[in-house]
Amino acid sequence: MLFIVGSSARTHPDLCNRVCGGIEIPFPFGIDGNDCYLNPWYEVVCNSSVPFLSRINREVVNISLQNGVLLIKDYVSSSGCSRSRQGPGNSQPLNISGQGSPFFLTDTNHLVAVGCNTRAVMTDIQPQIIGCETSCNETNSRICQTRIPEWQPQVAGVSLENHEGGNTTGVGGCRAAFLTSEKVNVPEPEKFDADGYAAVELGWHYDTASAPHVESLSRCQNVTAMGGTIFNTSCYCSYGYFSGFSYADCFCDSNYPGNPYHQDGCILIDRCKEEGRYKCGKDEICVNLRTSTKCVPKQRKSNPVIKGVLIGLALLFFVMGVFGLYRFLKNQKRIYQSKMFFRRNGGLLLKQQLARKEGTVEMSKIFTSKELEKATDNF
Known part of the structure; x- marks a missing residue:
């Protein structure tokens, strides 16, 4: 047409x-x-x-x-x-x-x-x-x-x-x-x-001036521009001039029956519904292709309760992992700060002096912050 x-x-x-x-x-x-x-x-x-x-x-x-x-x-x-x-x-x-x-x-x-x-x-x-x-x-x-x-x-x-x-x-x-x-x-x-x-x-x-119907033709392959070659497509059009008018000649592919001027256009034949022609195993489903069908394995259906429990456990372990990582990083930060303060406040120098005076009566001892808190009852 x-x-x-x-x-x-x-x-x-x-x-x-x-x-x-x-x-x-x-x-x-x-x-x-x-x-x-x-x-x-x-x-x-x-x-x-x-x-x-x-x-x-x-x-x-x-x-x-x-x-x-x-x-x-x-x-x-x-x-x-x-x-x-x-x-x-x-x-x-x-x-x-x-x-x-x-x-x-x-x-x-x-x-x-x-x-x-x-x-x-x-x-x-x-x-x-x-x-x-x-x-x-x-x-x-x-x-x-x-x-x-x-x-x-x-x-x-x-x-x-x-x-x-x-x-x-x-x-x-x-x-x-x-x-x-x-x-x-x-x-x-x-x-x-x-x-x-x-x-x-x-x-x-x-x-073709009757928009919006022409918009539905944009999905069709232009065989005039392709030199008459038709690739896998649901519909195709050829263009030219007739009696002073520009025209397009459009058709649905034989595997896609329908009306190329409808918004729904040309629709793939559902061969899987053709009873008795295409049979798949009990664990397979039929899938339509352009000119044939194929059987693919069914996706196993999971129990929604079990699925919900597994998702909940996964979220719980995720939260616990995040919290554990937070505690680990916080502890590492505290250890790093203690070492840094020890060096900054002359701790290394004091250790050296104590080492030289080792064996004398005048002995000094370095206490940790926890030992001081315990000795002074948190004062």
Whole structure:
């Protein structure tokens, strides 16, 4: 899908109805109000459980995010049939033109004419003229098909003519002509006239000016800048220009399904929940990887009471260790100060004098501070 610059921002849709008639309507398309779709071109009207694109008035058959396309029902032009529509062989044109139109016809579509001596011509297509015609010689000749190129937004109609030119009349039997992306091998125009519609494939663009949605694309790998190389990533985008607009073409990796335009984006497949595919042992748990899974050992659960007791004991021993270290350092400081005061106050000199006078009557004795405190009863 393509992303074009030039639209107003919308709040991110989170609480919108995303299903109509069993058909999923993913963002940027939406049903319930302006905040559920990107801009009015993406508005889907859900009438009687049938989704219609509001701007082009066509029923929606399918919307694909991964392929960037949608299928719609377009009218069948018919003439000379029991239920011929839209007058003399012309259907209501498919108008995908207009300012800001995000739609274009993809090259998977082809113009089909069914019936005898039937000519189908595309109208309102510029600058080319495209058509095909059938004959009545053989059964296979009653069907003609021609591929159409991928076009920018415009009006595309189908005109049904006879070989002599001009619109068909009831003469010559039933004839039908239409655009479709499906394979056609039924030579009976009555079937298509009865259906009244054929499936047509439209490509669609995304408006990159619609912040904050563009912010979600910043996590996607830019394959244009990487020269087309794709590394392990959940989503990727290519960038370029189309019909005068800048665009980005973004997709989720096949292992990460989701919507690249959502804030949640592309999410890894939970293969571990696929019952019966990935089994681990009773002491193992399953872990998701990008393209596979692996089994890893379970972490053993510990008893919270025992865990609390162990933590408490560890804290107690830590506090006791800190207190013991404090007492040890304090005692070492006191011993150091005693030695320093002893030297400062002449203790060494006194010791030397006592040593020289050793053996004389006049003996002196050095008392420690504790001995003095004991002798004087702490006085």
